[in-house]
Amino acid sequence: MSLGVRLEGVSVGFGRGGRGAPVVAGVDAEFAEGSFTALLGPSGCGKSTLLNAVAGFVRPTAGGVTVGGAPVTGPGPDRGVVFQQYALFPWLSARGNVEFALKRLGLPRSERRRRALDALAEVGLAEGAEKRPGELSGGMQQRVALARALAAEPEVLLMDEPFGALDPLTRGRMQELLTGLWRRAGTTVLFVTHDLDEALALAQRVLVLGGSPGRVLADHPVPAGGPDPGLRARVAAHLGA
Ligand SMILES: Nc1ncnc2c1ncn2[C@@H]1O[C@H](COP(=O)(O)OP(=O)(O)OP(=O)(O)O)[C@@H](O)[C@H]1O
Ligand SMILES: [Mg+2]
CATH class of the missing domain: 3.40.50.300 (P-loop containing nucleotide triphosphate hydrolases)
Known part of the structure; x- marks a missing residue:
């Protein structure tokens, strides 16, 4: 949609x-x-x-x-927003950050968890779901920020x-990831x-x-x-x- x-x-x-x-x-x-x-x-x-x-x-x-x-x-x-600075909560895991963003949707806890894990998988971060931002690279943190924006399934x-803050190689990978996501989700x-x-x-x-x-x-x-x-x-x- x-x-x-x-x-x-x-x-x-x-x-x-x-x-x-x-x-x-x-x-x-x-x-x-x-x-x-x-x-x-x-x-x-x-x-x-x-x-x-x-x-x-x-x-x-x-x-x-x-x-x-x-x-x-x-x-x-x-509307999902991804900021230049990842703006993640450092004390929450990647999954916790994505779940937090879903709180205002009033979804049950199990549904928040499912959506968060799906969104993290979609950006290729299934493995890092339980890690905190400090344990993730810049590109990975930006993936969490993207997952957080996508998890609410925005139009x-x-x-x-x-x-902007990523090295050229990571940046290129994120661009490809974004293009793929956009083609699929429309x-x-x-x-x-x-x-x-x-x-x-x-x-x-x-x-x-x-x-x-x-x-x-x-x-x-x-x-x-x-x-x-x-x-x-x-x-x-x-x-x-
Ligand atoms: N909350 C604010 N209060 C006062 N001035 C602001 C505020 N937000 C932005 N501005 C001013 O508005 C102008 C445009 O800012 P904006 O952040 O939209 O630019 P930008 O094109 O995004 O720049 P950049 O590429 O550096 O991010 C700037 O002069 C900035 O100082
Ligand atoms: Mg700006």
Whole structure:
């Protein structure tokens, strides 16, 4: 199952009750059900702010976000979030971290456990289920964070530079894992990155954000067979603008 996401005239300001200078202004974007889009842009252009508005952690000062046609008023189990910093509880095992995220769904304990173990198996971490984050590598911790987001079976997966802290080899493996998961589950994915090559390798579409306040500078579809040689240069040109 997946749901489409729509941003309509989204502006966000911080400070003075949201009346501070806007960080992003008038952002319109639509993400089709089951699509995989990269949100690409330089540091500080408002990528996390927009993703957090979709997640329901940040309230737009103008405009609004809908998921499956329903207005976003706060976080919900239809949207799973993976943060750049894995944000795991160090005192809980991998399984405990995933189960914790399922608590708000009101599932019985046995069902939470089953779902947590399934999600960990799905990201290739069945063996590490009882280990604590401190006993796991960075890539493994990021797998736990991904399992935690997937276990609630969200319709929309929101990822904020999830692989930024990983070494290139692990990063490549995580990218493959994510692509495989997305192909199987058909979840709508919004993937924030400032890495052009990562955006082109993963996504069906690259939305370039930039400016101050941040806005959509360009919207590039990525051909199914991979980017053509000119695409990288065209996206890079917008990124540099
Ligand atoms: N809670 C907040 N309070 C005040 N200002 C904020 C807050 N969150 C973000 N900002 C400001 O909004 C701007 C955009 O921040 P945001 O984190 O969305 O950028 P980003 O594109 O995700 O950058 P990066 O690539 O570095 O993660 C920045 O100038 C930042 O300082
Ligand atoms: Mg950010």
